[in-house]
Amino acid sequence: MNESLAGEHQTGAMQVVMIGLGEEKFALDAGLVREIIDPVPVTKVAGARAFVPSVINVRGNVIPLADLRIRFGMPQLDNSADTRIVVIELELDGEPVLVGVTADKVYEVTEISQTDVQQTPRVGMHWKPEFIRFIAKWREEFVIVPNMERILN
Amino acid sequence: MSAMDPTEVFRQEASELFEVLEGALLDLGLRPDDRELVDSAFRALHTIKGSGAMFGFDKVASFTHEFETAFDRVREGEIKPTQDLISVALAAKDYIRALIEDPQSTDDVIGDGILDDLKRFVSSDQPVAPVAEITAAAPVESKQAGWHLYLEFESHILRNGSNPLDLLEDLCKLGPCFVVPVTDGIPFLDEMEPEDCYLKWDVKLHAVCDKDAIDDVFMFVQDEMKLTLSPLEHVEAPAPMPLFQLLDEEPAPVAEMPAPVAEAAAPKPAAKAEPKSEPKPEPKAEAKRDDRGIATVRVQAERLDELMDRVGELVIAQARLTQLASSGSDLSIKMIAEEIERLASSLRDTTMGARMVPIGSLFGRFRRLIHDLSRDLSKPVEFVTTGEDTELDKTMIECLADPLVHLIRNAIDHGIEDTATRAANGKTEQGRIELAAVHSGAQVLVTVKDNGGGLNTARIRAKAEEQGLIAAGAVLTDHEIHQFLFHPGFSTAQTISALSGRGVGMDVVKRTIENMRGTIDLSTRPGQGTTVTLRLPLTLAIIEGLLIRVGEGRYIIPLSAVEECVELTAEDERARGRNFLNVRGNLVPFLRLREIMSSSGSPDRHQKTIIISTGESRVGLVADQIIGNHQTVIKSLSKLHSDVTIFSGATILGDGTAALILDVAQLVALAQSKVEKQHISEAA
Numbered sequence: 001m002n003e004s005l006a007g008e009h010q011t012g013a014m015q016v017v018m019i020g021l022g023e024e025k026f027a028l029d030a031g032l033v034r035e036i037i038d039p040v041p042v043t044k045v046a047g048a049r050a051f052v053p054s055v056i057n058v059r060g061n062v063i064p065l066a067d068l069r070i071r072f073g074m075p076q077l078d079n080s081a082d083t084r085i086v087v088i089e090l091e092l093d094g095e096p097v098l099v100g101v102t103a104d105k106v107y108e109v110t111e112i113s114q115t116d117v118q119q120t121p122r123v124g125m126h127w128k129p130e131f132i133r134f135i136a137k138w139r140e141e142f143v144i145v146p147n148m149e150r151i152l153n
Numbered sequence: 154m155s156a157m158d159p160t161e162v163f164r165q166e167a168s169e170l171f172e173v174l175e176g177a178l179l180d181l182g183l184r185p186d187d188r189e190l191v192d193s194a195f196r197a198l199h200t201i202k203g204s205g206a207m208f209g210f211d212k213v214a215s216f217t218h219e220f221e222t223a224f225d226r227v228r229e230g231e232i233k234p235t236q237d238l239i240s241v242a243l244a245a246k247d248y249i250r251a252l253i254e255d256p257q258s259t260d261d262v263i264g265d266g267i268l269d270d271l272k273r274f275v276s277s278d279q280p281v282a283p284v285a286e287i288t289a290a291a292p293v294e295s296k297q298a299g300w301h302l303y304l305e306f307e308s309h310i311l312r313n314g315s316n317p318l319d320l321l322e323d324l325c326k327l328g329p330c331f332v333v334p335v336t337d338g339i340p341f342l343d344e345m346e347p348e349d350c351y352l353k354w355d356v357k358l359h360a361v362c363d364k365d366a367i368d369d370v371f372m373f374v375q376d377e378m379k380l381t382l383s384p385l386e387h388v389e390a391p392a393p394m395p396l397f398q399l400l401d402e403e404p405a406p407v408a409e410m411p412a413p414v415a416e417a418a419a420p421k422p423a424a425k426a427e428p429k430s431e432p433k434p435e436p437k438a439e440a441k442r443d444d445r446g447i448a449t450v451r452v453q454a455e456r457l458d459e460l461m462d463r464v465g466e467l468v469i470a471q472a473r474l475t476q477l478a479s480s481g482s483d484l485s486i487k488m489i490a491e492e493i494e495r496l497a498s499s500l501r502d503t504t505m506g507a508r509m510v511p512i513g514s515l516f517g518r519f520r521r522l523i524h525d526l527s528r529d530l531s532k533p534v535e536f537v538t539t540g541e542d543t544e545l546d547k548t549m550i551e552c553l554a555d556p557l558v559h560l561i562r563n564a565i566d567h568g569i570e571d572t573a574t575r576a577a578n579g580k581t582e583q584g585r586i587e588l589a590a591v592h593s594g595a596q597v598l599v600t601v602k603d604n605g606g607g608l609n610t611a612r613i614r615a616k617a618e619e620q621g622l623i624a625a626g627a628v629l630t631d632h633e634i635h636q637f638l639f640h641p642g643f644s645t646a647q648t649i650s651a652l653s654g655r656g657v658g659m660d661v662v663k664r665t666i667e668n669m670r671g672t673i674d675l676s677t678r679p680g681q682g683t684t685v686t687l688r689l690p691l692t693l694a695i696i697e698g699l700l701i702r703v704g705e706g707r708y709i710i711p712l713s714a715v716e717e718c719v720e721l722t723a724e725d726e727r728a729r730g731r732n733f734l735n736v737r738g739n740l741v742p743f744l745r746l747r748e749i750m751s752s753s754g755s756p757d758r759h760q761k762t763i764i765i766s767t768g769e770s771r772v773g774l775v776a777d778q779i780i781g782n783h784q785t786v787i788k789s790l791s792k793l794h795s796d797v798t799i800f801s802g803a804t805i806l807g808d809g810t811a812a813l814i815l816d817v818a819q820l821v822a823l824a825q826s827k828v829e830k831q832h833i834s835e836a837a
Contacts, residue, residue, distance in 0.1 A: 043811040044706060045790075045797055046750040052793045055803055057811045060466055062788040062803040092792050099793065152793060 013111040019103035022074040025143040027112060032088040036106055039079050056100055058087055065100040071151050072127055077104055090148055112136040163208040167253055170197045174246055179520045182239045191228050203372055213252045216264055220245050223271040238274040302356040303381040308349040315374050323370045328360020457508050464504045465786035469805050471497040476807035501695055510550050512590045513541025519561055526565045533583040534565060540590035545597055549689060552669055556662040560601040560685050568605030568683050602684040608677040610634055635675045639663040670801055672818055698785035702778040704752025707812045709785050709804055714765045714817040718779055721760040734773045742828045743773030765817050772824040
C-alpha cells in the first residue's frame with residue numbers, strides 16, 4: 001500500500017475516471033478502464049457470489065458484471081438514465097480479466113494530484129479497509145480510490 | 154513464412170524429424186530386419202545433419218555425422234540393431250535434441266560417451282567409413298560412367314543465401330566434373346538485376362555414384378531449381394582440357410538435352426510432405442512428387458485459432474440475422490438468411506475439420522515413454538495402440554498429453570506386476586498396455602487399459618479411512634471407493650518411486666479432463682487389470698445446443714447429452730416429493746431448473762422435461778419451454794465465476810444477450826446426490 005502510494009507521489013498526477021455509486025464518489029484508475037457503455041441486458045448467473053451476480057455481452061465477449069454497491073453495503077438503485085457500465089481490465093491471479101462495473105453515474109475523466117491523496121483512516125470507516133487503496137480529495141469532496149483487485153477476489 | 158526466423162524453421166523441422174527418427178528406432182526394436190525403417194531413420198539423421206550445418210548448428214552437424222557414421226553399419230546390413238544399440242541411439246537422439254534446443258545444458262563429455270557407446274555396439278574389425286565415401290560407393294547402376302546434369306536455378310536463389318558455386322563444389326566432391334556455365338539467360342546490362350542469378354550450368358560428372366548422392370547435394374534448393382539428370386553413356390576422358398577445346402566439342406547443351414529422367418520442379422516449400430519411406434532407386438523422384446500431391450500446407454496454429462474465432466463471430470451474427478429475418482415478412486431476406494445459415498454452418502464444419510488432428514500423433518510419443526519405463530522398472534511391456542486415426546481438436550490433443558503420460562506411468566508402475574508375480578499368477582511375463590481411441594457419438598473415448606493386478610479396493614478404502622475421508626465402516630460401492638483415487642494428495646503406493654506414488658496426479662488428471670468438458674472413469678477387475686476411460690467432446694469451440702427457457706432466463710444444454718424431451722405429466726407433477734419421472738417404465742430422477750436458477754414468476758402450465766445422460770446415468774431437467782436448436786459458440790466464464798459449477802460456459806444468442814451453458818455432468822451428479830439424500834431420509 002505504502003509502496004503504491006510512493007509510486008503515485010513520484011508520478012505526480014493520476015488519471016482517474018470519476019464514478020458515482022449511491023451517495024459516494026469513486027475514482028477508478030483510468031489505466032484500468034477499457035470503455036464505458038450504456039446498460040445492456042444482463043444474464044443472471046445462479047449460484048454466483050453476490051457481487052458478481054451476472055454476465056453481459058460486450059463486443060462478442062461474455063464478461064462478468066460486478067456490483068461494487070454490494071461490496072460496500074450500499075442499496076441497489078434501479079437503472080436510471082445516468083447508469084453506465086464501466087469495463088475495466090484487471091490482473092487476477094496473473095491473468096488479464098475483463099470485468100464490467102455498474103456505475104450509477106459517470107462524472108468525468110480527471111486528475112487527482114499527489115497533494116490530494118489522503119491516508120486511509122484506520123477508524124471511522126464502515127468499509128473494509130483492504131477494499132480501499134486510498135482516499136483523495138477532489139473539488140472539496142472526499143473520493144475513494146478502490147482496490148479493484150481486492151474487491152473482486 | 155518468409156518473416157519467420159530461419160533458425161526457428163530449422164527447430165520446427167528438426168522436431169518433426171526427431172519424431173520420425175524416434176518412431177523408426179522404436180519400430181526397429183520390434184522389427185530389426187525391416188530395411189525401410191533403417192532407411193527412414195537414416196534419412197532423418199542425414200537431413201538433421203545437413204540442415205544443422207546450414208543453420209550454423211555445427212555441434213549438431215558434427216555429432217550427427219558421427220552418429221550417422223556409426224549407424225551406417227546398420228544400414229549396410231553388417232550389424233543387427235540390438236535393443237542395446239537402439240537404447241543408445243535413442244540417447245543420442247535426445248542429445249542432438251538438447252544440442253538444438255538447449256545447448257547450454259549439454260556437455261561434450263556426455264556426447265562423447267554416447268558416441269563411444271554407439272561405436273562399441275557397432276564396432277568390428279573394420280574402421281568405420283565416413284559417410285561421404287559410403288554414399289559415393291553406394292549401389293552402382295549398370296555400366297554407367299557418370300551423370301549429365303543441367304542446372305537451372307530460379308533467379309532469386311541468391312537472395313536466400315544459397316550459393317550455386319558452393320553446390321557445384323559439393324558436386325565436385327562426388328567425382329571429377331566438367332562444368333560449363335550457360336550464359337544465354339544473361340540479359341543486357343541495363344536490364345540486369347544485380348541480385349538475380351542468370352547463369353545456368355551444364356555439368357558432366359564422371360563418377361560412379363548413386364542418383365541419391367546427387368539429390369543430396371541439392372537437397373536444400375531443390376524447390377528453387379530445375380535439375381535435369383541423365384546418365385552418361387560413354388566414358389569420356391576425364392583428363393583436363395583447355396576450355397576453348399571443350400566448348401568446341403560440346404554442342405550448345407540447352408538445345409540438345411538427352412531425355413530427362415527426373416525434373417525436380419517442385420511446388421512451394423510450404424507444401425512439404427513428411428519424409429515417408431519411399432521405394433528406393435529409380436521411382437524416387439516420382440514417389441516424392443506423389444507425396445506432395447496430397448499437398449499439406451503448414452499453417453501457424455494461431456492462425457487457425459483466429460479463423461475459429463472469426464467463424465464463431467460469424468455464427469453469432471448469422472443467428473441474429475436469422476432472428477431478424479424470421480420476425481419480418483420480407484421473403485427475399487428470409488431466403489438470404491437461410492442461405493447464410495447454411496454457409497455459416499458448413500464453414501464452421503470445415504474450420505473445425507481443419508483443426509482436427511489424428512490422435513496418433515500423440516500416441517507416438519508414448520512409445521518412447523513405455524520403452525524407457527519398461528527398461529527402468531524391468532517390466533517387459535507390450536504397447537498396443539488402436540484408433541490412431543481418430544481425430545480430435547488440436548487444442549485437446551495438446552491438453553491430453555500430460556494426463557495420458559500420467560495414466561500410462563500409473564499403468565506400468567502400479568498396474569503391471571513384476572515378472573515374478575505375473576509368473577506366479579499364471580500370466581504372461583510380458584505385460585500389456587493398450588491405448589485406444591474411438592468415436593462415440595459426439596464424443597471421443599480414449600482408454601488406457603493394462604492387464605496388471607487391478608486396483609486394490611481394500612487398500613484404497615483403508616487409506617481413505619486413515620485420511621479421514623470416510624468414516625470407518627461406511628457402506629460404499631467399489632466404484633465410490635475408487636473415486637478417492639482422484640482426491641488430491643491421495644496415494645496408496647507403499648513406496649514412493651521416482652515415477653509415482655506422491656499422490657499428485659490423478660486429481661490433476663481429473664481436473665484437466667474436466668476442464669476440457671470431459672469425464673474420467675475407472676473400472677477394474679482384481680487380477681485382470683484396470684481400464685481408465687476418458688470421454689472427451691470432439692471440439693472445444695462450437696457445439697450444437699438445445700436452447701431452453703427457465704423463467705426469464707435462457708440456457709443451453711449441449712445437444713450431445715440430450716436423449717429426448719418429454720412433457721411433464723400431471724401425474725409426475727402430483728408426486729412432488731418423489732422427484733422421479735416415469736419414462737416408459739424406467740424411473741428417472743429429475744431436477745427442476747426453476748428451483749436451481751431460483752427463477753421468479755410462476756412456471757408455465759406445461760412443463761417440459763429434457764432427459765440428459767452421461768454414460769449410464771440419466772437425469773431429467775424440467776424447464777418452462779424448449780426453444781430449439783442453437784449453434785453454440787462457447788465462451789468460457791471468467792475467473793470470477795469459477796466457483797459456479799453448474800455452468801460450463803456461456804454463449805451469445807441471436808439478440809445479443811449472453812446465455813449460460815449447463816454443465817451436464819455436474820447436473821447429473823447433483824441429481825444423484827439428491828436421490829441419495831432422499832434414500833437416506835426415507836431409510837431413516
